[in-house]
Amino acid sequence: MTKMRILQIVPSISLVYGGPSQMVLGLSKALANQGVDVTILTTDSNGDFGQPPLDVPLDKPVSQDGYQVRYFRCSPFRRYKFSLDLLRWLWQHAGEFDLAHIHALFSPVSTAAATVARKRNLPYILRPLGTLDPADLQKKRRLKQVYVGLWEGANLAGAAGIHFTSEQEAKISQRFGTNAPDIVIPLGVTPPEDVETLHGESLRQGGFCTNDIINGETKVPKPAPTDVLENVSTQSPILLFMSRIDPKKGLDLLIPALETLLAEGLGFQFILAGANPQDPEYERQIQQQIQASPLSSQTTITGFVEGEVKAALLQGADLFVLPSYYENFGIAVAEAMVAATPVVISDQVHICPEVKAVEAGWVCGCDVASLTQTLREALRDAGEQKRRGVNARDYALEHYSWDAIAQTMIEAYQTITDT
Structure with a gap:
């Protein structure tokens, strides 16, 4: 043939x-x-x-x-x-x-x-x-x-x-x-080689390292997989945003939502991973906004990541968040799911019906109040995070291979x- x-x-x-x-x-x-x-x-x-x-x-x-x-x-x-x-x-x-x-x-x-x-x-x-x-x-x-x-x-x-x-x-x-x-x-999506690793282990025990936060307009150096992420607490949930730094991704919703939760005394570590080669000015604006925010002490900005660093982040996070205004699928969401990380996404990320149906995470409205409440619920229940992470992995392995x-x-x- x-x-x-x-x-x-x-x-x-x-x-x-x-x-x-x-x-x-x-x-x-x-x-x-x-x-x-x-x-x-x-x-x-x-x-x-x-x-x-x-x-x-x-x-x-x-x-x-x-x-x-x-x-x-x-x-x-x-x-x-x-x-x-x-x-x-x-x-x-x-x-x-x-x-x-x-x-x-x-x-x-x-x-x-x-x-x-x-x-x-x-x-x-x-x-x-x-x-x-x-x-x-x-x-x-x-x-x-x-x-x-x-x-x-x-x-x-x-x-x-x-x-x-x-x-x-x-x-x-x-x-x-x-x-x-x-x-x-x-x-x-391609499952990471150690997708069965205990949730959170690879990141917390030495996945990679970057600067704690941006220094003015200095570009964040490329992460090194052999170093340790010094400022991530082993006691606080790790919340990961990994996508292109673009206005459509909902960072204008996520940053105030996290500021509210921080003011309420809810503990977490926030990792912002991504870049925007087509709009570096917007990327700088987001970096500066976080630097001027109370979130700065809880945030690590990695820039663009790939390979072992990306895998360590996806497997090590407790929650993956993407509150986009529109997303035809959300490949980063599927990558988080196959790494057994539960997701928090807006109802404008079009993978959301599947996430809802199998309880692979949480789906919120595309506004600050709804995102804040959903993150509040998700961050407070470690057992539910693990359960939904397993659901996410099982569904992704079957349907996104x-x-x-x-x-x-x-x-x-x-x-x-x-x-």
């Missing part, structure tokens, strides 16, 4: 862009493990504000984990992650593939790639990454209206399917009058290519 040949097209797979980009790597590896021939087309973009590009071969196949990556030079305007060379390659080689899975809308290279695929009669699936959420569409609204009128409307209409990562995302997403079929498949998701995705691909 001939191998299915699939293109994954994404603006960047650099670690600095977080979950949406990294998901493509996890999916590609899982697809390759099940016999699919996968090629990722992407750019060498590695951040939007002066960071050097990825040090990778350009326009050459790079083999890893059973699939190939082809990097192309990003335009000088790195924030837009555009590559004319990538589009030329796609135009020339589109006929060699069965289907393209295109990740991101309203992104120049993804939009143009969908247009090329349509012109070259290559079936394609679009994954919007939450960009069709009515709340997200309000950002740069006029520019997006132009996009829809000139390109994205036709791309949506011509898609063989739209890949949503939750039923709620599919339900609320704007389609602009198009009717491409929905493909609802969640994202996958890459093997299961790859099989479902292959079935979706096969349905499209057969028709």
Whole structure:
């Protein structure tokens, strides 16, 4: 039987862009493990504000984990992650593939790639990454209206399917009058190797170290896995926020909620992990707000984390919190769940129905009062934290494993290519 040949097209797979980009790597590896021939087309973009590009071969196949990556030079305007060379390659080689899975809308290279695929009669699936959420569409609204009128409307209409990562995302997403079929498949997560470790042990007994708090505008150094997180109390619950530092993530709700709980005498340690390569100014504002707050003595800011450091944080925390205003899935939530850490999320994080159904954590309204009350309840009951953490892990291992998701995705691909 001939191998299915699939293109994954994404603006960047650099670690600095977080979950949406990294998901493509996890999916590609899982697809390759099940016999699919996968090629990722992407750019060498590695951040939007002066960071050097990825040090990778350009326009050459790079083999890893059973699939190939082809990097192309990003335009000088790195924030837009555009590559004319990538589009030329796609135009020339589109006929060699069965289907393209295109990740991101309203992104120049993804939009143009969908247009090329349509012109070259290559079936394609679009994954919007939450960009069709009515709340997200309000950002740069006029520019997006132009996009829809000139390109994205036709791309949506011509898609063989739209890949949503939750039923709620599919339900609320704007389609602009198009009717491409929905493909609802969640994202996958890779369990940490020591996921069975006693909850909290790895962090409390020496997971990593960072500065206690930011020093003015000095950038926080990269964490070192072999050091000890000196200022985390072994007696207080550890509350972890790990996501991109972005206005949509609800930090304007979380910070006042934590200040209220601290004023009430409720003990906890807060770890803020994440960065924002696309908006470093907002990241600095959050750092300065915490520095000027009573929370400063209870807070550790790590900056961007990955690998062993990330695993230690996820496994060591007592609660994971993400009160986003909108989140099409919440890959960080699933990562916390598979690490047996119960979650506190807003009802705008679209993984929330599953969290509620299996009691994998707590779900609150998207406002300060509701978040405060929910955190108050969660922080006061260590036994309930552990119970819900076990529920979270068991559900995530069953439903968010890459093997299961790859099989479902292959079935979706096969349905499209057969028709």
